[in-house]
Amino acid sequence: MLRRGFQAAARLGYHRVLPGGRCILPRLNPASAFGSSTDSLVSRFCPEKTDFKDYALPNASWCPDMLSLYKEFMEKTKSSGWVKLPSFKSNREHIQGLKLPSGLAVPSDKRDWRSLTRCIQVEGQGYEYVIFFHPSEKKSVCLFQPGPYLEGPPGLAHGGALAAMMDETFSKTAYLTGEGLLTLSLNIRFKNLIPVGSLVVLNVEVEKIEDQKIYISCIAQNRDQQMVYAKSSAVFLQLQLEEESSQQ
Amino acid sequence: MLRRGFQAAARLGYHRVLPGGRCILPRLNPASAFGSSTDSLVSRFCPEKTDFKDYALPNASWCPDMLSLYKEFMEKTKSSGWVKLPSFKSNREHIQGLKLPSGLAVPSDKRDWRSLTRCIQVEGQGYEYVIFFHPSEKKSVCLFQPGPYLEGPPGLAHGGALAAMMDETFSKTAYLTGEGLLTLSLNIRFKNLIPVGSLVVLNVEVEKIEDQKIYISCIAQNRDQQMVYAKSSAVFLQLQLEEESSQQ
Numbered sequence: 001m002l003r004r005g006f007q008a009a010a011r012l013g014y015h016r017v018l019p020g021g022r023c024i025l026p027r028l029n030p031a032s033a034f035g036s037s038t039d040s041l042v043s044r045f046c047p048e049k050t051d052f053k054d055y056a057l058p059n060a061s062w063c064p065d066m067l068s069l070y071k072e073f074m075e076k077t078k079s080s081g082w083v084k085l086p087s088f089k090s091n092r093e094h095i096q097g098l099k100l101p102s103g104l105a106v107p108s109d110k111r112d113w114r115s116l117t118r119c120i121q122v123e124g125q126g127y128e129y130v131i132f133f134h135p136s137e138k139k140s141v142c143l144f145q146p147g148p149y150l151e152g153p154p155g156l157a158h159g160g161a162l163a164a165m166m167d168e169t170f171s172k173t174a175y176l177t178g179e180g181l182l183t184l185s186l187n188i189r190f191k192n193l194i195p196v197g198s199l200v201v202l203n204v205e206v207e208k209i210e211d212q213k214i215y216i217s218c219i220a221q222n223r224d225q226q227m228v229y230a231k232s233s234a235v236f237l238q239l240q241l242e243e244e245s246s247q248q
Numbered sequence: 249m250l251r252r253g254f255q256a257a258a259r260l261g262y263h264r265v266l267p268g269g270r271c272i273l274p275r276l277n278p279a280s281a282f283g284s285s286t287d288s289l290v291s292r293f294c295p296e297k298t299d300f301k302d303y304a305l306p307n308a309s310w311c312p313d314m315l316s317l318y319k320e321f322m323e324k325t326k327s328s329g330w331v332k333l334p335s336f337k338s339n340r341e342h343i344q345g346l347k348l349p350s351g352l353a354v355p356s357d358k359r360d361w362r363s364l365t366r367c368i369q370v371e372g373q374g375y376e377y378v379i380f381f382h383p384s385e386k387k388s389v390c391l392f393q394p395g396p397y398l399e400g401p402p403g404l405a406h407g408g409a410l411a412a413m414m415d416e417t418f419s420k421t422a423y424l425t426g427e428g429l430l431t432l433s434l435n436i437r438f439k440n441l442i443p444v445g446s447l448v449v450l451n452v453e454v455e456k457i458e459d460q461k462i463y464i465s466c467i468a469q470n471r472d473q474q475m476v477y478a479k480s481s482a483v484f485l486q487l488q489l490e491e492e493s494s495q496q
Binding site: 090091092095100104105106107111112113114115116117119120125126148149150151152153154155156158159160161163164165166167168171181182183184185186187188189190193196 | 343
């Protein structure tokens with residue numbers, strides 16, 4: 001029983017909470033799932049006014065390539081259907097007014113919760129990035145500059161840092177495209193090493209949505225696309241977030 | 249040409265440094281590669297005396313399960329061939345006196361370089377972990393407790409944090425087993441969500457060493473092995489680190 005995973009949860013609608021609360025799998029509600037349009041998801045995700053700090057904005061640590069490409073994409077948000085995604089400190093700030101499916105209780109204590117890719121708040125030391133999303137084309141571009149706190153081999157970005165950045169970009173894209181919420185699998189082929197401080201451009205595309213799963217792929221390159229750093233693919237499970245008010 | 253990756257480097261012995269130094273692939277030296285024994289690698293990796301702080305030691309944030317399992321493994325270091333690996337702030341501290349292969353220049357500036365999994369130095373907030381390695385059995389166990397700075401879905405560890413921890417444990421195991429230095433591929437299947445603050449036990453095994461590549465696998469579970477969090481596999485490229493003195 002305990003070895004059944006997300007797939008089993010999706011297929012069978014299981015709801016499982018172990019004694020001690022250590023295993024948590026969501027209950028699916030097929031009648032209500034996947035009802036939100038991409039437009040409404042994006043509108044909710046990108047509030048016009050918010051008190052939360054947006055970390056996906058240029059700062060003095062950004063290299064010239066990152067800054068100029070950011071400006072290019074900001075121009076595209078005016079005419080080409082691209083949307084710049086805000087990035088708050090914790091994902092719980094992104095889902096204000098929503099709740100996770102039954103069984104995925106959100107701790108409400110006062111710990112300093114931070115999303116993995118916003119764990120380091122000193123400018124330029126950790127994950128500097130911004131994600132642009134194109135709703136109708138179901139694709140994203142992430143501009144990523146790894147800092148010296150993300151080192152693997154000396155002077156080079158840790159493979160796990162790129163894996164984390166890919167998973168984060170995948171998850172935002174999968175959620176906004178079709179309520180893809182949980183990573184089922186992540187496969188990465190590393191091609192070239194990334195010197196710390198370089199710009200990495202992640203091009204992410206949704207390949208298909210099938211059987212409550214979103215299949216998504218990524219190619220990470222330098223700006224002029226002459227250097228492939230890595231290629232990856234992932235599968236996400238669709239799970240609808242519920243309105244708080246309808247559950248209380 | 250530029251799309252050739254690590255595999256090509258391994259197979260053909262390419263040495264590539266792009267103008268601007270952005271693409272760096274190592275030159276392989278088949279005559280000298282893979283000459284270090286596991287014992288000598290482990291001895292060098294675990295110095296009896298060092299000025300570097302070892303972060304892989306218990307602190308007040310460790311949950312009781314993590315602390316008691318740590319003590320169990322420390323007992324096994326006395327009689328069962330297990331070795332507790334120290335964990336310094338940066339991998340450059342682990343390779344003191346060694347240098348990366350030609351083409352992988354190590355920046356020597358004074359930035360605060362940190363290994364990804366030691367990027368957060370506040371106890372309990374980030375990656376709390378310790379790795380035990382068994383040289384003759386070519387396997388490792390990593391005790392990992394993700395903190396609230398590694399959040400993905402609210403209250404739950406980010407998939408990228410587990411990916412990073414797997415890659416880090418893989419890389420140490422691959423290096424000490426046979427000079428496996430660079431991740432070529434990483435494949436993860438996520439099975440269950442990990443509440444922040446839980447103990448995750450990563451059991452890592454080298455499957456085979458073939459054609460200058462190390463094939464390695466991992467299963468991440470809770471302490472009693474009743475809950476599988478994820479399974480993964482990876483391939484590492486073997487690259488020998490050179491003695492500084494022989495190159496200068």
